[in-house]
Amino acid sequence: MTTADLLYSDVETDLRASVRDLLNDRCEPASLLARVESDEPYDLELWHTLARELGAAGLAVPEELGGQGASTREVALVLEELGRSVAPVPFLGSAVLATSALLACDTASAEVADLVRKLASGTSTGALAVPLSTMADAEFPTAVTAAADGTLSGTVRSVADGAAADVFVVPATGPDGPGLYAVEATAAEVSAPVSFDLTRPIADVTFGGAAATRLAGSDRAPGAVTGALSTGAGLLASEQLGLAQWCLDETVEYLKGRYQFGRPVGSFQALKHRLADLWLELVGARAAARYAADTLARGDADAPVAVAMAQSYCAETAVHAAEECIQLHGGIGMTWEHPAHLYLKRAKASQVAFGAPGRHRAALGDLVDLPG
Amino acid sequence: MTTSEKSFDAEALRARVADVLAAHDPATTDRLAFLRARFDAGLAWVHFPVGLGGLDAPRELQSVVDAEFAAAGAPDNNPRRIGIGLGMAAPTILKFGSEELKQRLLRPLWTGEEVWCQLFSEPGAGSDLAALATRAVRDEDGWIVNGQKVWTSSAHTAQWAILVTRTDPDVPKHRGMTYFVLDMTQPGVEVRPLRQITGEAEFNEVFLTDARIPDAQRLGEVGAGWQVAQTTLMNERVAIGGNAQPREGGMVGKVAETWRDRPELRTPELRDRLVKLWAEAEAFRLAGSRLRQQLAVGQPGPEGSGMKLAFATVAQQLAALELEILDEDALRYDEWSMRRPELVDFTGRDAGYRYLRSKGNSIEGGTSEVLRNIIAERVLGLPSEPRTDKDVAWKDLPR
Numbered sequence: 105m106t107t108a109d110l111l112y113s114d115v116e117t118d119l120r121a122s123v124r125d126l127l128n129d130r131c132e133p134a135s136l137l138a139r140v141e142s143d144e145p146y147d148l149e150l151w152h153t154l155a156r157e158l159g160a161a162g163l164a165v166p167e168e169l170g171g172q173g174a175s176t177r178e179v180a181l182v183l184e185e186l187g188r189s190v191a192p193v194p195f196l197g198s199a200v201l202a203t204s205a206l207l208a209c210d211t212a213s214a215e216v217a218d219l220v221r222k223l224a225s226g227t228s229t230g231a232l233a234v235p236l237s238t239m240a241d242a243e244f245p246t247a248v249t250a251a252a253d254g255t256l257s258g259t260v261r262s263v264a265d266g267a268a269a270d271v272f273v274v275p276a277t278g279p280d281g282p283g284l285y286a287v288e289a290t291a292a293e294v295s296a297p298v299s300f301d302l303t304r305p306i307a308d309v310t311f312g313g314a315a316a317t318r319l320a321g322s323d324r325a326p327g328a329v330t331g332a333l334s335t336g337a338g339l340l341a342s343e344q345l346g347l348a349q350w351c352l353d354e355t356v357e358y359l360k361g362r363y364q365f366g367r368p369v370g371s372f373q374a375l376k377h378r379l380a381d382l383w384l385e386l387v388g389a390r391a392a393a394r395y396a397a398d399t400l401a402r403g404d405a406d407a408p409v410a411v412a413m414a415q416s417y418c419a420e421t422a423v424h425a426a427e428e429c430i431q432l433h434g435g436i437g438m439t440w441e442h443p444a445h446l447y448l449k450r451a452k453a454s455q456v457a458f459g460a461p462g463r464h465r466a467a468l469g470d471l472v473d474l475p476g
Numbered sequence: 477m478t479t480s481e482k483s484f485d486a487e488a489l490r491a492r493v494a495d496v497l498a499a500h501d502p503a504t505t506d507r508l509a510f511l512r513a514r515f516d517a518g519l520a521w522v523h524f525p526v527g528l529g530g531l532d533a534p535r536e537l538q539s540v541v542d543a544e545f546a547a548a549g550a551p552d553n554n555p556r557r558i559g560i561g562l563g564m565a566a567p568t569i570l571k572f573g574s575e576e577l578k579q580r581l582l583r584p585l586w587t588g589e590e591v592w593c594q595l596f597s598e599p600g601a602g603s604d605l606a607a608l609a610t611r612a613v614r615d616e617d618g619w620i621v622n623g624q625k626v627w628t629s630s631a632h633t634a635q636w637a638i639l640v641t642r643t644d645p646d647v648p649k650h651r652g653m654t655y656f657v658l659d660m661t662q663p664g665v666e667v668r669p670l671r672q673i674t675g676e677a678e679f680n681e682v683f684l685t686d687a688r689i690p691d692a693q694r695l696g697e698v699g700a701g702w703q704v705a706q707t708t709l710m711n712e713r714v715a716i717g718g719n720a721q722p723r724e725g726g727m728v729g730k731v732a733e734t735w736r737d738r739p740e741l742r743t744p745e746l747r748d749r750l751v752k753l754w755a756e757a758e759a760f761r762l763a764g765s766r767l768r769q770q771l772a773v774g775q776p777g778p779e780g781s782g783m784k785l786a787f788a789t790v791a792q793q794l795a796a797l798e799l800e801i802l803d804e805d806a807l808r809y810d811e812w813s814m815r816r817p818e819l820v821d822f823t824g825r826d827a828g829y830r831y832l833r834s835k836g837n838s839i840e841g842g843t844s845e846v847l848r849n850i851i852a853e854r855v856l857g858l859p860s861e862p863r864t865d866k867d868v869a870w871k872d873l874p875r
Binding site for chain 2 (some may be wrong): 108109110111242265356359365368370371372373376377379380381384385388389390391392394396410412413416417462465467469472473474475476
């Protein structure tokens with residue numbers, strides 16, 4: 105754990121600039137607000153540019169499987185930028201969760217490799233059919249069962265990015281025990297409940313005897329699901345960091361320009377100190393998020409500690425930042441027209457994603473010999 | 477690249493260390509004689525100039541030298557005992573002292589033969605250091621000083637002090653100060669222990685009554701004391717929170733140890749708070765590593781401003797939690813008798829002491845409130861509070 109690289113490399117910094125340019129251009133708050141109440145909550149054009157032209161969907165996928173051959177460090181960086189813009193693209197569901205699960209299957213099998221290639225190239229979008237709130241240490245999901253004929257039945261609620269998916273990666277239990285399956289979205293019934301998070305809506309997915317391709321059996325499926333959720337938790341920390349950074353930056357700028365009592369409100373110590381504390385929290389969050397991304401990239405033995413720490417810490421930081429953003433903006437922060445609420449909704453929903461902070465702390469306590 | 481960087485890589489320094497060790501076997505050489513020889517070989521602080529304990533070498537090579545001497549079992553200068561001299565007085569003397577002063581003062585400072593203390597804070601000048609009132613008045617061959625200083629570590633063992641005084645009360649406060657080196661052993665200096673809430677007295681009050689300072693012991697111009705003091709204070713903040721720590725180093729390790737040793741005291745609520753603080757301590761430990769990695773590649777980040785603030789906040793919460801974990805044992809304290817510890821140890825003694833001592837962490841070396849102002853104004857660029865004291869003569873300030 106002494107060898108962790110906690111900085112951003114030059115390549116990562118260039119990648120950040122490309123993603124940020126794209127998002128500044130195509131994901132500005134006014135159009136985002138218009139989109140969230142439209143019939144197309146996802147910006148699939150933006151997603152395709154990001155996935156296909158910038159190659160972001162296949163960053164952590166080996167080159168021989170059609171990816172960029174980079175690592176979770178670069179994926180984390182993209183998530184920072186997506187969090188900064190609360191961009192409505194299915195990156196977490198497809199490029200992180202579904203792709204991680206697939207990479208833990210036998211990639212020598214044609215079905216797996218083919219699907220990895222499609223997701224990595226952005227020609228197809230995936231989603232992992234588990235509730236977003238599932239924690240990595242949970243029992244293998246039982247919501248979907250596989251029949252002897254290989255079809256799947258059951259309903260999975262609250263699937264992240266499910267509405268944008270072309271294909272679902274589905275954990276299901278069959279006669280041979282746990283397995284991981286691929287189901288075309290056209291073979292499933294996908295409904296969109298009213299989502300608390302407007303920029304990453306959830307979907308309820310029902311499989312009624314849906315035709316499926318088996319990707320992994322009981323030897324690999326549980327580990328693939330656990331690994332994907334753990335990677336998701338560790339990398340979501342970077343999205344939360346990026347979200348928090350936007351909230352801090354936006355609030356600082358607002359307080360410099362907002363005058364009350366004849367002076368910029370940002371000159372009042374009561375407000376400055378709150379922002380200084382928030383800035384400091386982000387210093388810790390950045391170190392924790394980078395550590396998680398780096399240990400995951402290297403398969404370091406300390407990765408479980410890093411993930412539990414980063415997710416518990418950064419989830420709270422993001423919520424705190426979004427709440428401070430609303431409060432310190434005053435009345436304008438409470439309006440629909442100001443984008444701050446999109447960040448609060450994302451932050452709060454992300455706090456329970458992959459398990460709420462208290463659950464990650466319990467896991468962390470077990471990992472570092474602080475028993476309950 | 478400068479000549480010095482070319483001539484001193486790690487290998488050249490190792491060879492130089494070997495020469496010192498060969499000529500002065502640590503096993504048979506008197507401690508002080510050894511330290512003087514190390515100083516004279518330029519291996520005390522390699523980034524200092526030649527002839528003043530250094531070699532004009534890059535500062536980061538110091539760790540190579542320290543490791544070589546430690547591996548050979550050589551004595552060190554007990555840096556924790558003389559931290560104020562090493563961390564604050566030395567860089568200031570180096571930057572502002574005359575050649576004669578540097579030659580006279582730096583060697584015994586580094587070897588620890590002469591202990592240094594810092595006479596900055598006063599009862600009426602804490603966070604607002606520039607309000608200080610200790611007066612230095614010109615005499616024919618020097619200065620006569622009267623006033624009171626406070627929170628002075630090591631004053632009772634010090635031969636020398638760095639001192640900031642008011643020399644011109646008629647100009648705004650930042651412009652009327654002058655910085656000196658003061659001989660602490662003279663009759664005009666009275667040191668009294670300052671007892672703290674822990675019961676012990678790490679610090680002192682220092683009363684200066686017609687204390688005398690030759691003009692040759694002035695650092696910087698008359699009236700430039702504030703600028704000179706900034707050098708000292710910047711070096712102080714570099715020193716705090718800059719060190720690498722292992723996981724569970726410091727306060728968090730103490731509380732974790734208590735938790736592991738006392739299973740009968742565990743509750744779910746205490747555990748959640750403990751793990752939360754463990755994660756915070758670890759996040760800021762990693763942030764410290766990150767800061768050092770940035771420095772190593774020549775990209776210093778603003779994170780340094782926050783490290784001391786984070787350290788204080790986390791340490792205080794951990795120490796407070798430990799007492800709650802300890803339940804009935806929290807009702808006891810090891811002893812209240814007035815003691816004079818030679819070294820400050822934030823995590824020493826028992827949990828009650830740690831709790832009380834940690835209260836000082838957010839006050840000493842810049843209060844957490846001042847640090848928040850610094851972060852808000854210098855890192856985030858927020859406007860400063862309106863000031864009413866900047867253009868007023870010091871003597872006319874309300875007090």
